[in-house]
Amino acid sequence: MxxxxxxxxxxxxxxxxxxxxxxxxxxxxxxxxxxxxxxxxxxxxxxxxxxxxxxxxxxxxxxAVSKPFPLVGREFKPEDTVVRTHNVTFGPNHFVVIAGPCAVESEEQTLRIARAVKKAGAQILRGGAFKPRSSPYAFQGMGVEGLKILDIARKETGMPVITELLDVRDLDDICNYADIIQIGTRNMSNFSLLKEVGKTRKPVMLKRGMLATIDEWLMAAEYIYHEGNTQVILCERGIRSFDSKYTRNIVDLSAIPVIKHLSHLPISVDPSHATGRRDAVGPMTLAALAAGANSVMIDVHDDAESALCDGAQAITPHLFEGIMAGIRNLSKALGKELT
Missing domain, CATH: 3.30.70.1140 (Phospho-2-dehydro-3-deoxyheptonate aldolase; domain 1)
Incomplete structure (x- = not known):
């Protein structure tokens, strides 16, 4: 009610x-x-x-409220929520490009890529310091040292930083070094973690679980909002299907207008993790923009063949420049501002 x-x-x-x-x-x-x-x-x-x-x-x-997610629903707040970090705005008539390496591998690698994506027009730097991997033998990230490298890149480029939180024990460190907390697909239903980030006043990007319905996704956001943190950004990162031969997941672009109808929260799309292949990143980025997304998050690596994490989906800085040109042209046609 x-x-x-x-x-x-x-x-x-x-x-x-x-x-x-x-x-x-x-x-x-x-x-x-x-x-x-x-x-x-x-x-x-x-x-x-x-x-x-x-x-x-x-x-x-x-x-009367008819939905199980009253705080993040349109019935509760008809106008769109605007989330800001530094000089970057997630909201109506704005489009934010987040780019960077899937994983922080070294200071040199991170700074090279940060400079390249900044020059091409990205507004926020992404980079994983803690990596959730399917195999315990895969590269797990550099941890706090990775956060410190992201902080160096932030200070040099002036770009805000987004990085993933896996464990509540790392929350203080991530709050110290990052501007946006990312909750990944595997932790969308980690309700104790959602409650803790809800107690912070940092913007939170909540990725959709790979098997989650839209209702479940929004109810996860409700956990964050209920604790008092209203700076929530949703992120569609692909959902599992019966056919993973050619793409890792299905990019559920229909979720964008559905979320716009059901919720007041801004929505981003991660075409890199959603498709798992670099040749699909550009088309899915423009499709997300055309469908009404407020943001995209793109993996960029200058030596993808040697990347320690998800090299098959990473695009080169040169390819990223081309995608940015397409974003500028389409944003102008749609009346959206790149901020």
Whole structure:
């Protein structure tokens, strides 16, 4: 249930209604939207009488919520959420390009790629310091040393950094060295981890689980939002199918308009991990932009054949320049700003 307040409500009226909600055993979640101040009632609100709350001074309306993700749903917040980090904006009429190596391998490698993607027009640097791998014998990342290298690249290029969090024990280090926390596909349903990043005030990019429905994805985002962190970006990174012979996953582009309809959160697409092949990254990037995505995240490596992680999907800096040219042309046609 949502309680909408009149434009000229008073603080005393708001506090009165919140106390009434608490008295029912439910939890009031207050959100100051662009146009409305709203209380979302968390808990079993089926026994509450909307007419009683409508009668309180300062209340404009009471709306029933039909979705299991009330905080990240459009019913709760009709206007689009805007997430900002430094001078980069995720939101309506903006398109953000995130690029960099799948894994931080060395300071020299990371700086070379960071300079190249910055020159081509990327706004945010990606790089994995902690790598979730299917095999325990595969390269697992450089850990905190990798974070320090990303910090060096950030200071040199001025680009904000996004990197993946695998373990809550690394949260403080990632918050110190990164600007956006990435929750990967394997941790989308790690609810204790989602709660902890929800307690931070860092932007969080939540990747869709490889077997997750859209409802499950949005309910995972609800965990973060419920803890108070409203800076959430969704990321479609491909879902498993019966045929993995030619692509790693299916890029669910239909999820973009569906998410836009169901939720107010910005959405990004990772065409690199979704397809697993470099020749598909460019077409899927432009398709994501055309479908309404707010961002893409692209793996770039200057020596993909020797990459320690996912070399088959990494594109060269030269190919990335070509993709950026296509993004600029299409963004202009769609009226979107590259920021």
């Amino acid at each position: 949502l309680i909408l307040f009149e434009k000229d409500y008073t603080k005393a009226q708001l506090e009165h209604v919140m106390e009434k909600v608490k008295a029912t055993g439910c939890e009031p979640h207050l959100v100051h939207g662009l146009f409305k101040v709203t209380i979302n009632i968390i808990g079993d609100d089926t026994r509450l009488d909307p007419e009683i709350f409508k009668s309180y001074e300062g209340v404009e309306d009471v709306i």
